[in-house]
Amino acid sequence: MNFSKYWMLVTIDGMGERKLKEIALAKTFMIDVFANLRGIDEMSDTLIQKQLFNLFENNTGEQSLLAQRSLLCFISWNIEQVCLQLVRQFGTFHGFTQRDLLPYVLDDDGSLQPSNKYQCVSRQILQTFNPEKSSLSSWTSRKVKQHDPLNKFLLECGVYLISDWAILNDTKTQQLPKILGEFHSLTSIEIERSQKILAAYHSIYRIERLEQRGRGYRGRCKVPTTEQLEKIRGILNQTEMSKFSHERLLGELQQLASQLREYRIYVRGGKFIRDSLDEQLNQNYTLLENIPAENSENLTIEVDRTQEFLKAYRLQMSNCLDSALNSVVRSRVGKLQKKNVDKANNFTTALYLFHCERLSMSEIAKKLGLRAQDTVTRLLKLKEFRADVRQEILLRLRENILELAQSYSTPERLKKLYLQINEAIEEEINKVISQADKEASTIKSNVPMSCFSQTLCKQLEERRKIHDS
Template sequence: MKAPWRYWQLVRLTMQGKRQVDEVFACRDCLDAQFPEAEVADAAVQRQLLALMAEPLPSAEGCLRCYISHEIDRACKDLFMRFGKAAGIPHLEELLILVLLDSDPLRQRPTTPSLADDPTPAGKVLRTFDPDKAQLNTWTKRVVISDRALSHYLQDYGVYLDSDWSLLNGLSAKKLRRLLSEEARVDEAVLQEAEAILQSYQEVYRRDRLASRAETANRSRCEPPTPKQLERMVAHLQQQGITDITAEVLLEQLEQWARLMRRSRRPPTVSIDTPETQQLIDTVESDALTPEEQEAAASQQAFLQSYRDALLKAMDGAIAQTLSHRVATLSQRKPAKDGAFLEGLYRFFCQGESMGAIAPHIGLTAQYQVTRLLNIKALRADIRREMQHTLRQRIGELAQQYVEASDLDDDLDAALDAELERLFSEAEAESFNAYSDQQSLLSQRLCDYLAHRSD
């Protein structure tokens, strides 16, 4: 073992949100009893502890949870060192609070869920770790990096942890044209060839990805295309008359576009463009306020920031719940329609394709069939209803945390209805403007969910 103490020291956050390391004596006793020789390799230690968990031996699970806490801590430190200063992330604890959630490694509290129901990243690591396929440290890092809450937080600071291939899965031909045109002056022939290359990539790679997910419930990270996949892409291009490209050149071109996407991407923002909000922001920035007025204004601004965060979280949750329900329903049809539904939504929201263009890709022949299957209007209505239910509860909780925020609006329901009406009107309006490069917030979050369901 390289560092035995990692199996009996738990890294956790205090109630004040401060990082702290606690020694768990039962875990130390367990490790000393099971491994009196310090020369045992970590892989062997972890394999035996997993076996002891099944007996069950709570202290064995505690040892693994301690080890995982150190790896979560290390993964967050690495992210903070790489991106914190440039992105403006204030503290390491801002990352830890999202993923370092295990404070009861021996599962002694009555409120602590069982491993099967544990929603924390540590619980997910223990449920999914296979010592025959990965090392515990690398598997923990993979789970942390793919954590949705952490990813969304980092995106708010302009940091995207998607693999190149996940990014390219969500790249539309229209967006590629714009990126290439902004980077340099290119003629139409170059743009058309670029579109053909992107199409060949997505036809091969994304189709394989969807097939793998359907057959094996694969949720792994998007890996680089295999040599065989690259050769199939080249063959696809040759059928379209593009014969002067090799697999190596194709791979280099795709990687270059991914780098271009990373440079161009910006974090999604939520705008609350009411006169009251703008007046509040102007007021907070004024130097003419009394200390009491400054405190009240700052409290209201904190409420607004919490409101923005709650809005995004509610939207993401509503999207996930609504689509999961639709997929479950469509999967029961004969033949099942869930795959066609997800592919159609992806092409509509991420690729910007029309209903008619989508039809042949999902086994349909007419535009009206796609319109009926996707039923975008009903989808938006269901998402809005779920959002409204969640936000009413959450905003009530927020208002209790910020006393002054109760003065923000005397009719919270009316304000919430107005805000949701604005958001969903924007989403509906873009349906009538096929040539706009601007996506509504709802469409952005829908695309993000659809593009990363399998990551």
């Protein structure tokens, strides 16, 4: 045990760099209090903190202040460890370092007397600590992760500190149409499926969680047990949904939680980052066989095969987007022509004016001689249009990529990676549709055109050329 943690304060300098500050009075105090104890180095932090807490609570004057100061020094070390853990978990991907986090939570100046104007984070933690209910280390971890300024910064980086299972717990099934439909552009069939999964999860996991809370348990939501998953599977199988394995059910729940997490980050003003399949493969080579890394020649082969797969994947993504747009436009035009040929022509023209010439709905209405902008909105039905395109891409790309991956992995690994591949594909498609969504909501000529619009415009240009000739 590092006994000096009770008189060495972790703090930061003016440049945000970590430094240690010795509190001489706390050092003398700790040595005096524990000098007569044998085996102090083997004594647990819990026992030391319990004694210090008693001195802090049950005494007045300098002894109480010094016991408090010793505990505050220990808390500073724990705060640093929490920040290091956050950096290890999220820092590399979300672009922040320990130096970014520490200023939000390491603001203890080492004084004995608390300030009348401001209470530092360490003192806030100690003030709310109850040694009968928690350890000081775990309480510090919890309070640091709940600290509003730190959470605001993490949200801006795209990190939302709440477990998947807690997110699922406090999301109502009635909220899913808005979140999954409007934000993620999922179809009504996909939304209904997610609602059934969430309802089954609530009926087992959330009820048991509420029972735990009634018994006084306040710990973090944990991964569902095998028994809980079996009960959830039973409910879903009764609703005539496809049969679920434990692994697949767990994956579907985590995928839904990920979608809900992205929405929460967005509405709280943060940015969310979706992994593209390119990024996942570049980082992990997950669709390739395991090749021993000791041999540099093998490693070169692995990298070459990954790049080869990515090149083929990008081509498939581009082709599927192109064919999906073509299919949906032809289908929509065909339906409109059965009702009204002029309406079908107006549809393709309005689609071109909106996506390619970047005109507003009111401007398009004037160009086409229509009554008002709401007439154009009803004609285009852009959200429905994008949802149809998304579904078409998903069907085409899933089949093509799984077939493509067979050339780069063994059948055994493909079975294990099936869900992962599906999730990665869905994320990639969501990214394309989300870009189109945002572009449609702020259509401006100076905003870069999304790949969705670029592909669509290329097709519409070809249609116009054929029509004019």
